[in-house]
Amino acid sequence: MAGPRAPDPAVLHGMRLFAGLEAADLAEVIRFAQTRRVAKGATAFKQGDPADTCHALIDGRIKMVQTGADGQQVVVRFIGPGETFGTVATFSGVSFPVDAVAMADCVEVTWTNAAMTDLMQRHPRIALNALGIVGARLQEVQNRLREVSTERVERRVAHALLRLVRQAGRRVEGGVEISFPLTRQDVAEMTGTTLHTVSRILSAWEAQGLVESSRQQVMIRQPHRLVAIAEDMPAPDDESA
Incomplete structure (x- = not known):
């Protein structure tokens, strides 16, 4: 049975997986x-599903969420347009370790x-x-593990926000918006x-x-100053603050 029509090859331009082709x-x-198409709130794949497909995001935003045996959830990564996801599990021959939730x-x-194996053999x-x-991705996981193991929570929150700024920061009047x-x-x-701890930290930083921060922004x-917190440096002088 024929699948949906393939998109224009131009959508692959800029994707790291296909750089140099x-x-x-x-x-x-x-x-x-x-x-x-994956509707908001739906999943591209679920934790525990067989990792039998490779994925690349063209439009939208995907949140990778892992749920532990105790029900505790961890946001592993946010995926933006032009990024591939699910590839590590695919190449490892295991099940998907996360839910890929459309935001x-x-x-x-x-x-x-x-198909991807065949393409790799030819290219x-x-x-x-x-x-x-x-x-x-492995380096990113190692950095986050080190942060959780050794850094106070304010530094971890600062590092997380700065990572998101690098990934999806947009300059606006008065600052940089995720x-x-x-x-x-x-x-x-x-x-x-915990949510309580993050709320306390962000409220203090707002003051x-x-x-x-608003409900979802x-x-x-x-x-x-956020970099100074992340790197445990003295707060820089800022007469405009």
């Missing part, structure tokens, strides 16, 4: 793909494991790029702490003029 190669890659209406492209550059992605809905519960689940008003 020529236009003809990208056209071949996209012929093996299928397009799928908005999303469009993704997917490849079966067999070794894809396999090399995949190794780079896996290495970067350009997708972000709740205090999300921040708590990213940093291994100091460092951040501004966070803006960093003084990024340099």
